[in-house]
Amino acid sequence: MPTLTLVRHGQANTSARNEADYDRLSPLGHQQAQWLGAHIAQTGEVFSRVYCGTLQRHRETAAGMGHASPQIDARLNEMEFFSLAQLWQAQHGVPVPATREEFVDYMPRLLGAWQADAIDNPPETFAQFEARVGAALADIAAGHGPALLVTSGGLIAMALRHVMGLDMHSFARATLAIMNTSVHRLHPIGGGLALTQFNAIPHLEHPERQFAQTHL
Numbered sequence: 366m367p368t369l370t371l372v373r374h375g376q377a378n379t380s381a382r383n384e385a386d387y388d389r390l391s392p393l394g395h396q397q398a399q400w401l402g403a404h405i406a407q408t409g410e411v412f413s414r415v416y417c418g419t420l421q422r423h424r425e426t427a428a429g430m431g432h433a434s435p436q437i438d439a440r441l442n443e444m445e446f447f448s449l450a451q452l453w454q455a456q457h458g459v460p461v462p463a464t465r466e467e468f469v470d471y472m473p474r475l476l477g478a479w480q481a482d483a484i485d486n487p488p489e490t491f492a493q494f495e496a497r498v499g500a501a502l503a504d505i506a507a508g509h510g511p512a513l514l515v516t517s518g519g520l521i522a523m524a525l526r527h528v529m530g531l532d533m534h535s536f537a538r539a540t541l542a543i544m545n546t547s548v549h550r551l552h553p554i555g556g557g558l559a560l561t562q563f564n565a566i567p568h569l570e571h572p573e574r575q576f577a578q579t580h581l
Contacts, residue, residue, distance in 0.1 A: 366506050366553035370412070371514045371521050372401065374426040376545045376579045382461075384447050390425045397546040397569070397577055398429025404568035406431065413510025418442040418517070426546065427515040435515065440501035443517030445488040450475060452484050465541075465580070473537035480533060498523040502551075506558060518543035524551065528558045545579045 375394030381387035390398070415432045417423040418441035427435045450461045453475055462471045478484055480491040489497075498520055505512050522539035525531055528551055531539065543549075543564060550562035569578050 366556075366558070367413070367509065368511045368553065369502065369506060369514060369551040369558065370511065371516060371524060371549040371551070372426070372430075373518050373521055373543050373545055373547050374420075374422040374515065375429065376581065377422045379581045382447065384445055387447065388421045390422055390429075393577060393579070394422070394545065395425065395429050398426045400568040400574065400577075401546045401548070402430030411511075412513040414505070414508060414512040415515070416441060416505060416512060417515035420517070423515050423517070430515070432513070432515075438501060440497045441514060441516040441520060444494050444519045446519065448488050449479055449484060452487060453478060456485055457483075468541060472541055473534050476537045476540075477533050495523060495526070499527050502527060502558070506553075521549055524549075525560060525563075528560055541580070543580070
């Protein structure tokens with residue numbers, strides 16, 4: 366079983382209010398991806414396999430890191446947050462927060478409602494999201510050689526839920542904590558995968574780059 370390295374995409378369109386508008390990197394997002402690719406190249410680390418979802422922000426991040434032709438796997442796509450939030454507001458009158466601070470209480474409530482099937486006609490159910498992430502991890506972990514997965518924060522949080530048994534509150538908080546172009550490693554231990562690195566941003570720790578440490 367190989368090590369899986371998961372990377373969240375670079376900063377996307379932070380002014381977006383729907384899935385389509387969000388799905389492109391900002392100029393800073395492109396720069397973050399290039400810095401991460403350069404950092405990995407300097408370490409000499411090599412990946413036998415590179416994967417990303419079908420989303421534009423995934424493909425742009427992979428390309429910025431120097432991987433122009435990753436293997437595309439739709440199971441690595443993000444949950445549709447904007448769609449879920451809009452449905453929850455329309456069906457239950459819960460508005461989407463205007464500030465990051467409000468999201469701390471909002472995300473556990475939204476994701477809890479999704480898990481409880483209290484949001485009608487979602488793009489996919491919580492159980493379907495959980496199952497597809499688990500299946501993707503299992504299939505990639507069954508391959509040979511270290512693998513790089515360029516994906517999204519919610520999917521990375523779900524991967525942590527799988528390997529660490531996170532409850533819903535911890536899963537929701539993890540989705541908020543994961544930074545743009547952060548690096549997370551799942552390493553084989555005792556016949557399964559264990560988290561050995563979380564939210565690493567070595568390419569953004571230089572004083573002149575700290576402005577680029579973003580969550581949205």
